[in-house]
Amino acid sequence: MKRQFSPRLLLRNGQLMAGLIIFMTVLVVAIGADYLAPKAFDEMDIPNKLQPPGESGVMGTDQYGRDLLSRVIYGSRIALRVGLIVVVIESVLGVTLGLVAGYYGGWADRLISFLTDMTWALPPIVLALAIVTALGPSLNNVVIAIALVSWAGYARLIRSKTQSLKNMPFVEAARALGESDTAIMFRYILPNTFSLIIVLATLSLPTAILSTTSLSFLGLGSQPPAPDWGVILNEGISLIFNAPWISIFPGLAIVFTALGFNLLGEGLRDILDPRMKV
Amino acid sequence: MNLPDTQSPVVRGISDLSGPLLSVRNLTTSFVTSRGKVRAVTDVSFDVDRGEVFALVGESGCGKSTTALSVMRLVPPPGVVDAGEILLDGRDLLALDRDSIAKVRGKQVAMIFQNPLVALTPVYRAGAQIEEAIVLDEIPRAEAWRLAVQVMGDVKISDHEERALSYPHELSGGMRQRVMTGMMISRSPKLLIADEPTTALDVTIQAQILDLLLDLRERNRMALLIITHDLGVVAEIADRVAVMYAGRIVEQAGVVELYEEPLHPYTQLLMRALPRLGKGQGRLETIAGSVPSLVDMPPGCPFHPRCPMAKPICSTQEPTARRLPSGRMVACHLVED
Amino acid sequence: MQSLVELANASKHFTITKGLIRRQIRRVRAVDDVSLTIHRGETFGLVGESGSGKTTLARLVPLLAKPSGGKILFDGHDVAKVNHAELTRIRRRMGIVFQDPASSLMPRWTVRTSILRPLVLQGITAEAAAQRLAETTALVNLGEDLLDRYPHQLSGGQQQRASIARALILRPELLILDEPTSALDVSVQAQILNLLLDLQEQFGLTYLFITHNLSVVRYVSDRIGVMYLGKIVEVGLTSEIYRRPLHPYTAALLSASPALDPRSRGRHKYRLVGDPPSLINPPSGCSLHPRCQFATELCRQERPLLAEFAPGHSVACHRARELELHIGASQ
Numbered sequence: 029m030k031r032q033f034s035p036r037l038l039l040r041n042g043q044l045m046a047g048l049i050i051f052m053t054v055l056v057v058a059i060g061a062d063y064l065a066p067k068a069f070d071e072m073d074i075p076n077k078l079q080p081p082g083e084s085g086v087m088g089t090d091q092y093g094r095d096l097l098s099r100v101i102y103g104s105r106i107a108l109r110v111g112l113i114v115v116v117i118e119s120v121l122g123v124t125l126g127l128v129a130g131y132y133g134g135w136a137d138r139l140i141s142f143l144t145d146m147t148w149a150l151p152p153i154v155l156a157l158a159i160v161t162a163l164g165p166s167l168n169n170v171v172i173a174i175a176l177v178s179w180a181g182y183a184r185l186i187r188s189k190t191q192s193l194k195n196m197p198f199v200e201a202a203r204a205l206g207e208s209d210t211a212i213m214f215r216y217i218l219p220n221t222f223s224l225i226i227v228l229a230t231l232s233l234p235t236a237i238l239s240t241t242s243l244s245f246l247g248l249g250s251q252p253p254a255p256d257w258g259v260i261l262n263e264g265i266s267l268i269f270n271a272p273w274i275s276i277f278p279g280l281a282i283v284f285t286a287l288g289f290n291l292l293g294e295g296l297r298d299i300l301d302p303r304m305k306v
Numbered sequence: 307m308n309l310p311d312t313q314s315p316v317v318r319g320i321s322d323l324s325g326p327l328l329s330v331r332n333l334t335t336s337f338v339t340s341r342g343k344v345r346a347v348t349d350v351s352f353d354v355d356r357g358e359v360f361a362l363v364g365e366s367g368c369g370k371s372t373t374a375l376s377v378m379r380l381v382p383p384p385g386v387v388d389a390g391e392i393l394l395d396g397r398d399l400l401a402l403d404r405d406s407i408a409k410v411r412g413k414q415v416a417m418i419f420q421n422p423l424v425a426l427t428p429v430y431r432a433g434a435q436i437e438e439a440i441v442l443d444e445i446p447r448a449e450a451w452r453l454a455v456q457v458m459g460d461v462k463i464s465d466h467e468e469r470a471l472s473y474p475h476e477l478s479g480g481m482r483q484r485v486m487t488g489m490m491i492s493r494s495p496k497l498l499i500a501d502e503p504t505t506a507l508d509v510t511i512q513a514q515i516l517d518l519l520l521d522l523r524e525r526n527r528m529a530l531l532i533i534t535h536d537l538g539v540v541a542e543i544a545d546r547v548a549v550m551y552a553g554r555i556v557e558q559a560g561v562v563e564l565y566e567e568p569l570h571p572y573t574q575l576l577m578r579a580l581p582r583l584g585k586g587q588g589r590l591e592t593i594a595g596s597v598p599s600l601v602d603m604p605p606g607c608p609f610h611p612r613c614p615m616a617k618p619i620c621s622t623q624e625p626t627a628r629r630l631p632s633g634r635m636v637a638c639h640l641v642e643d
Numbered sequence: 644m645q646s647l648v649e650l651a652n653a654s655k656h657f658t659i660t661k662g663l664i665r666r667q668i669r670r671v672r673a674v675d676d677v678s679l680t681i682h683r684g685e686t687f688g689l690v691g692e693s694g695s696g697k698t699t700l701a702r703l704v705p706l707l708a709k710p711s712g713g714k715i716l717f718d719g720h721d722v723a724k725v726n727h728a729e730l731t732r733i734r735r736r737m738g739i740v741f742q743d744p745a746s747s748l749m750p751r752w753t754v755r756t757s758i759l760r761p762l763v764l765q766g767i768t769a770e771a772a773a774q775r776l777a778e779t780t781a782l783v784n785l786g787e788d789l790l791d792r793y794p795h796q797l798s799g800g801q802q803q804r805a806s807i808a809r810a811l812i813l814r815p816e817l818l819i820l821d822e823p824t825s826a827l828d829v830s831v832q833a834q835i836l837n838l839l840l841d842l843q844e845q846f847g848l849t850y851l852f853i854t855h856n857l858s859v860v861r862y863v864s865d866r867i868g869v870m871y872l873g874k875i876v877e878v879g880l881t882s883e884i885y886r887r888p889l890h891p892y893t894a895a896l897l898s899a900s901p902a903l904d905p906r907s908r909g910r911h912k913y914r915l916v917g918d919p920p921s922l923i924n925p926p927s928g929c930s931l932h933p934r935c936q937f938a939t940e941l942c943r944q945e946r947p948l949l950a951e952f953a954p955g956h957s958v959a960c961h962r963a964r965e966l967e968l969h970i971g972a973s974q
Contacts, residue, residue, distance in 0.1 A: 196746045197741035197742075197743060197746050197747040198746060198747055198748055198749045198750070198757075200702075200707055200739070200741070201739060201741070201747060201809070202749075202760075203707060204705050204707060204734050204737070204739050205734070205735070205760065205761050205764055206731040206734060206735070206764055207764065216749055219749075219751040220750060220751060365828040365829060365830065366828055464916075464917050464918075478918045478919065480918055481918060508692035508693055508855065508919070509692060509855060509856075509857070509896060509899045509900055510692060510895055510896065510899045510914075510915050511692075511918070511919075512899065513898070513899035513912070513914065514914065514915075517914070535828070535829070536901065537829070537903060538858070538900070538901025538902065538903055539901050541901060541902060541903050541904060541905045541908075542901045542902070542905075542908060543908075544905075561905045562905050562906060565903065565904060565905050575830070576829060576830065577903075579829050579830045579832070579833035580829060580833075580858065580903055581833075581836065581858040581859050581861065581862035581863075582858060582862075582903050583861070583862065584861050584862065584881055584882060584885070585686070585840075585861070585862060585863060585864060585865060585881065589837060590833035590836055590837055590862070591833065592830060592833045592834045592837060593830040593833075596798060596800070596831075
């Protein structure tokens with residue numbers, strides 16, 4: 029029996045609360061970046077370059093004198109936006125393919141399962157690298173690449189859930205009433221997978237953020253002077269001994285955000301369906 | 307069964323052979339939930355004599371399974387036995403420490419379940435699982451295996467020598483039930499508790515299993531406490547019956563008396579709700595309302611909101627179980643002595 | 644009497660395949676050459692244990708499964724041959740009630756939405772639909788307050804009544820009921836059975852009632868068909884079958900069905916030996932022979948055909964004429 033949402037339930041689940049707090053924090057920072065950031069993210073101030081955290085800024089300045097705090101704050105926008113877009117694309121792709129494979133079976137299933145297994149088997153970053161190299165380095169291409177390599181997890185789980193749902197009496201009743209296959213897939217089966225999808229999506233968000241920032245770190249995604257956390261990290265690598273803060277703070281931001289979404293996802297899973305160990 | 311009886315009265319010295327084998331007195335078991343303490347079993351008392359078949363019957367949620375688990379002290383947390391005594395041969399099982407009760411389980415009292423896969427592990431052969439039980443009596447492995455195969459024959463598994471080498475998933479539902487039964491009776495317990503042993507089985511297999519249980523009762527001189535919702539099964543094999551409702555025993559009687567003349571309104575309505583006739587020969591009676599939630603019990607008699615014969619006293623005072631001159635027991639204000 | 648449903652040599656096979664090229668290695672004959680007729684207005688009880696094929700057979704009628712052979716006729720139309728539009732029309736003349744009330748209704752919809760859905764699909768106006776909904780829920784005694792709840796918030800009996808309401812909402816002629824009360828407590832079962840009988844009387848419904856419970860089937864059915872391993876082994880009037888079963892399997896079923904009278908315990912009982920055979924490797928000849936105490940060499944070699952023994956009473960057994968099977972005083 030599904031447990032309904034209740035405020036008490038939320039409060040009792042420490043993971044969920046922590047995740048929610050972190051998520052809200054990042055969200056607020058991203059939305060309110062214009063108000064929260066002391067300076068523009070690309071405002072250079074060469075005389076003040078490479079200042080450690082202190083007088084010149086809470087997080088110090090980088091090699092161009094830009095305020096690191098402001099860059100990190102604006103970076104949250106990129107991280108969230110990109111992460112969300114990636115998750116939306118990969119989930120729509122994966123869920124649809126999973127539904128079709130699970131519902132129809134036969135050659136559609138064999139084809140989709142083959143593609144799923146192939147995508148699942150190859151290391152995602154390598155595949156993403158290949159795609160981005162082919163398309164050219166840009167944030168948009170990184171988004172496409174990451175989404176294309178990450179849908180397999182959704183497809184698998186939704187396929188298996190669809191297979192078990194399609195034999196349930198309420199689906200048989202629907203067929204007997206003359207509902208079309210599409211209606212059955214999207215009106216009957218899909219709604220029963222929502223809790224599964226929500227949890228998957230929330231847990232994929234950190235991976236999406238990590239993957240996109242990694243590719244940006246490698247120079248394949250956002251290009252400087254964008255305040256993408258991966259880009260900032262990259263900029264600070266060569267100066268790691270002289271000005272470690274340039275890499276440390278974006279790194280912490282990535283970890284903090286990823287952790288938050290992980291906790292949120294696990295907390296949601298515990299509420300919605302404790303039996304589902306993703 | 308030729309197993310050595312290390313529990314013979316001469317060895318034990320403290321047994322009480324004159325009274326009933328099992329005596330449950332004022333058993334109360336509850337569960338601690340987020341909504342407070344819920345009493346699944348309230349003040350339940352009954353006896354099972356040596357070699358008799360005693361049935362505990364009721365619909366879902368009446369507390370019969372919890373009662374059975376309480377006897378074995380296997381009530382899962384957050385359940386706990388709050389009060390009462392469970393006397394097996396005079397010994398209170400509730401007073402025993404963990405090691406002692408573990409010794410009692412399987413040897414004095416055993417239990418079989420609705421789903422045999424609960425008791426059988428998929429990675430061991432059927433014979434090996436029975437052997438595991440026998441070995442607990444300190445019988446050497448080789449001899450234990452031989453006895454295990456013999457037990458499989460005793461529970462009427464066809465081709466039992468070969469089947470002893472099968473894994474549970476290779477066996478049919480009926481056979482698994484037999485293997486589980488064999489495992490549990492292999493040490494010759496005095497009492498076998500069977501919790502809905504045939505509910506998941508086809509009718510013809512159910513009949514075979516019931517025949518088997520009666521046969522084992524004869525041969526092993528074993529008492530049988532059967533838990534079921536099926537009044538048909540009770541009519542087929544029970545000697546005495548207790549009817550449960552909302553955690554309480556509402557009526558207890560010999561089986562013939564109960565079916566011929568049920569005294570408690572719930573029992574009467576339950577019997578009349580069973581289809582016994584052909585089409586057009588009469589209408590089934592229904593019981594208005596539904597079983598009360600154990601968290602929210604009505605005052606007085608738990609059945610009164612649904613009872614067509616309820617009187618004012620029924621809604622204020624809970625009837626206690628009274629023994630009638632005939633020996634029967636009933637918990638109802640309306641029944642005269 | 645008119646026939647509403649007719650099966651003529653209907654079969655349903657499942658093939659188990661292996662490997663990339665789908666080599667067929669096994670065939671499961673879930674329904675094997677079944678012929679029977681269901682008359683308008685009657686309740687036909689289909690009885691059998693697990694593996695008998697009764698559920699598969701029931702699914703053939705609305706073509707929820709396609710037959711591998713033979714014909715399935717509804718009101719004279721061959722359901723496997725009609726076009727999609729005609730099939731939808733035919734299906735709307737049937738209602739289906741399933742065994743597990745909890746999973747019969749779409750969990751994410753309110754009860755109201757589930758019951759209204761067939762009307763929505765048929766394109767009925769909102770007004771007419773509301774009217775029909777009110778009438779139907781009144782018929783099944785489903786309170787207004789329950790309509791806006793979700794299935795998991797209802798009791799088993801209420802869920803089943805909602806399921807029946809949905810099955811009836813289009814005023815079908817046939818109701819297919821697959822173990823409709825097996826998951827319910829005795830007292831709730833009684834309510835549902837009474838309801839079904841009342842509805843039948845009121846609307847002249849025809850029921851295909853599938854169950855393994857012999858006391859239930861006796862209470863509701865006019866005629867009974869007994870299935871074993873995909874085949875019909877006996878068909879006849881309920882009263883006739885209970886008075887004198889002709890097939891050893893029927894006798895075993897009736898014997899095994901617990902009587903509600905402790906004093907009839909000692910009655911003569913026919914028992915089957917051993918376990919049900921596998922559907923993948925069915926026995927030769929008569930499928931019951933390995934378990935039947937009356938089996939002869941002929942039974943082992945030749946499959947008996949369903950033949951009329953007396954008007955309206957057919958049986959598939961080589962020895963039907965010789966055997967005198969009596970179940971005993973409990974009837």
